[in-house]
Amino acid sequence: MKKRLVEIAHARSGDKGDTANVGLIAKHPKDYPLLVKQVTAARVARHFKGMITGKVERFELPNLRALNFLLHGALDGGGTISLKTDAQGKVFSTALLRMEIEVSR
Amino acid sequence: MTKRLRIAAGQGFWGDWPEAPYRQVTGGPIDYLMMDYLAEVTMSIMQKQKSRDPALGYAKDFIPLMKRILPILAERKIKVTANAGGVNPRACAAAVAETARGIGLQGKLKIGVVSGDDLLDRLDGLLARGHTLGNLDTGRPLRDVRDRVRSANAYLGAWPIVDALRQGADIVITGRVTDTGLTLAPLIHTFGWGANDWDLMAAGTVAGHIIECGAQASGGNRLVDWQRIPDLANVGYPIVDAQGDGTFDIVKHPRTGGRIDVAGVTEQLVYEMGNPREYITPDGIADFTTIQLRQVAKDRVRVSGVRGKPATDKLKVSIAYFYGYKAVGTLVYAWPDALKKAEAADRILRQRLKDLKLDFEAIHTEFVGVDATHGRLAREALKAGDIPEVQLRIGVRAREEAPVDRFTREIAPLILNGPPSVTGFAGGRPKPEEIVAYWPALIDKQVVKPMVEVVEV
Numbered sequence: 001m002k003k004r005l006v007e008i009a010h011a012r013s014g015d016k017g018d019t020a021n022v023g024l025i026a027k028h029p030k031d032y033p034l035l036v037k038q039v040t041a042a043r044v045a046r047h048f049k050g051m052i053t054g055k056v057e058r059f060e061l062p063n064l065r066a067l068n069f070l071l072h073g074a075l076d077g078g079g080t081i082s083l084k085t086d087a088q089g090k091v092f093s094t095a096l097l098r099m100e101i102e103v104s105r
Numbered sequence: 106m107t108k109r110l111r112i113a114a115g116q117g118f119w120g121d122w123p124e125a126p127y128r129q130v131t132g133g134p135i136d137y138l139m140m141d142y143l144a145e146v147t148m149s150i151m152q153k154q155k156s157r158d159p160a161l162g163y164a165k166d167f168i169p170l171m172k173r174i175l176p177i178l179a180e181r182k183i184k185v186t187a188n189a190g191g192v193n194p195r196a197c198a199a200a201v202a203e204t205a206r207g208i209g210l211q212g213k214l215k216i217g218v219v220s221g222d223d224l225l226d227r228l229d230g231l232l233a234r235g236h237t238l239g240n241l242d243t244g245r246p247l248r249d250v251r252d253r254v255r256s257a258n259a260y261l262g263a264w265p266i267v268d269a270l271r272q273g274a275d276i277v278i279t280g281r282v283t284d285t286g287l288t289l290a291p292l293i294h295t296f297g298w299g300a301n302d303w304d305l306m307a308a309g310t311v312a313g314h315i316i317e318c319g320a321q322a323s324g325g326n327r328l329v330d331w332q333r334i335p336d337l338a339n340v341g342y343p344i345v346d347a348q349g350d351g352t353f354d355i356v357k358h359p360r361t362g363g364r365i366d367v368a369g370v371t372e373q374l375v376y377e378m379g380n381p382r383e384y385i386t387p388d389g390i391a392d393f394t395t396i397q398l399r400q401v402a403k404d405r406v407r408v409s410g411v412r413g414k415p416a417t418d419k420l421k422v423s424i425a426y427f428y429g430y431k432a433v434g435t436l437v438y439a440w441p442d443a444l445k446k447a448e449a450a451d452r453i454l455r456q457r458l459k460d461l462k463l464d465f466e467a468i469h470t471e472f473v474g475v476d477a478t479h480g481r482l483a484r485e486a487l488k489a490g491d492i493p494e495v496q497l498r499i500g501v502r503a504r505e506e507a508p509v510d511r512f513t514r515e516i517a518p519l520i521l522n523g524p525p526s527v528t529g530f531a532g533g534r535p536k537p538e539e540i541v542a543y544w545p546a547l548i549d550k551q552v553v554k555p556m557v558e559v560v561e562v
Contacts, residue, residue: 010329010368014377017242017545023375025368027329051480059381061394063410064371068378076469079543080146081428083469083500085477094328095479098486 002100009035011093018078019054020089022096025066031103032065038101044069047099069096110295112288112312112345116140116187117319119147119164125319125342126170130177132358135344137291138178140187141284141317142167148281149425149541151191152225152256162193163200163278171276172204178275179213185276186266186287192225192256194218194280198560201276205562214562217269219279221556224257224422224548231552238422238546247546253427255541259420259548262387263309264300265555266290272559281423283386285313288345296349306389307413308351311396314384315355315373315408316343322355322373324363329372336362341404352409354401365404383414385421387550390414420553424544429466430509430537433500434516435473437529444489446524447472447497453523454499457515463501463508471498496529502540509537 005011005024008031013022024039026032041058048056054072061068075089076082086092113135115126119142129138142164155162167189178185190197198218205214224231228251231238238247238257247254258281267290269277277290289309292298298305315322322343324334341361347353355365374393378384381393390413397410438446451470458468471477473496476484501512513535520527 010372012328012372012376016377016379017543019242021375021378023372023378025329025371025375027368047482051482059378061375061381063394063396064374064398066371066375068375068381070379076467077542080540081431081502081542083431083433083467083502085471085473085498091478095482098479098482 001103003103004097005039005099005101006097008103009097011097013089013091013093015075015078015089018073018075020071020074020092022069022071022093023066024069024096025064029065032062034101034103035067036060039067039099041069044096047096048074108296108349110137110291110347111135112137112139112291112316112347114139114316114319114342114344116142117317117321118142118144121319123166123170127174128358128361129342130174130181130183132341132361135183138183138185139287139316140185140189141287142187142189143191143281145423145543146425146541148192148256148258148423151193152425155193160196163191163197164189167197168200168204171201172208175205175208175210179210184270184291186290187277188279188282188287190218190220190278190280192223192258192280194220194278198278201278202560202562210562212561214276215274215559216562217272217274217277217557217559219261219265219269219277219282219555219557221554222258222261222281224259224553225254228254228257231548236548236552238424238548241545241547247424247544250426250544255425255427257422257424259422259553260387261553261555262286263289263293264388265557267293268557269559270294272557274559284317285310285386286388288313288316289388292347303389303413303415304411305351307391308353308411310384310386310388310391311393311408311411312345312347312353315370316345318373318376319343320363321376322370323357323365324369327369327372329368334364338362351411352407355406355408357404365406367398367400367406370398370406385417387416387420389416418550419547420550422546422548424546425541426544428540428542429502429504430506431500431502431540432509432513432535432537433498434513434535435496435498435529436516436519436527437494437496438524439494439526439528440492442490443492443495443526444472444475446526447495449524450497450519451499454515454519458512461511463511465501465503465508467502469500472496473498506537513537
């Protein structure tokens, strides 16, 4: 069955210039492997297609059962240049939580 | 080792809760109050203030805050580290000293000032000597925007603060020092850590990262389980309760709101994260994939296992430069067909801007309530017909002020000559705003000379 990430994970994001970061954290340790397997950089790039202009990088933090994504070109120039409400990517993380992944059970 | 050190976060940014520092120094025992005031663009705002008045250019509200808590600090022997000095740490220190004398603390207080981060007057010399200060994101050399630079500051680390503490400073006021250095310095000073103890440098850096955003680590702006976080009205800001071996706990004062747990600390750890294996500071590189978190008691999370690597021979430089102008206008459209009305207004406005032949670098439309934060991802899930209201938010950006100014006069007319059911324009015509943009760069550590002065009040 499919579940939205918001059901099994939480997230926090911030900015570095025109790059938004999204830290995605499994609520329960057992779900971390699901995130590692399914929430790939390529999948996240597809999820945000049209919303970011650069590439997506992914880093693994098994110690925190978290993945960190860098979304390049996500903020219309970033910081003071950006015309976006979320110019500093503060809530970009919540948009990732809309993604659906396949879970057993 | 039984010695412990308690470092309390009092401000997570310039403009954070004025009550927090007072509550930190009165709510229970602490050794240090750490206050982070500087965000990336803050320095240019302070530079502008300094250019109008040479006695300004620092976080002004630090002074009344100090007036309020200095007697408590003196009585309880609590020391302060704060980067409130901005682009004028000496003036900030002078104002604090004057305040301290005014409340009878003459001869009872030493103030340390850390400067040397300000490179604005040295830029031409540095460029001439081959320091290109290229933009870390775009690779462009600084000479492309040299004539538009408003401020340039190297990020100093913990060691100049340590120096001030060793000279007996009670209050250390700095310019552009890393957020994490404000916490690492008291740890180094208290426990006698060495500059090449890379794991300890990393541990202190992680401690600083966890508390540098204030309550964001103790229940504020926290997603998981947010509806059950108790008593945020009375939130306790985080405190590092450290031992000398690099292990530390994150705690808060008793009888305060909020929550300290592994999930919340984890959210703060991933905030503004780049490559987690290389969290680079002037004091060393921390590997965030080695951090171990454990809930050891209610509202007490133990942090251990942090590993570090040697520091690089560079410092980051934060440069602010004039970029252009922008303005944002908003109007609110009501049901029925709120979104359709807002979309029609957007089309009409864009047609008019086009007919005026205005030259914009960007025009950006958002429908707040529909797609402002989640873009098309939210639109795909939307039942548009039922939305009670939508805010049309349209912004423009240009290198020149004139087209932006002209744009600001095109919002209000839509109220009577555009789609119906429109309101929410009480704020009047938007104002063109100067854009001062951020230019991150690196510079050789050896060319930056931190300066430390300690003076008795």
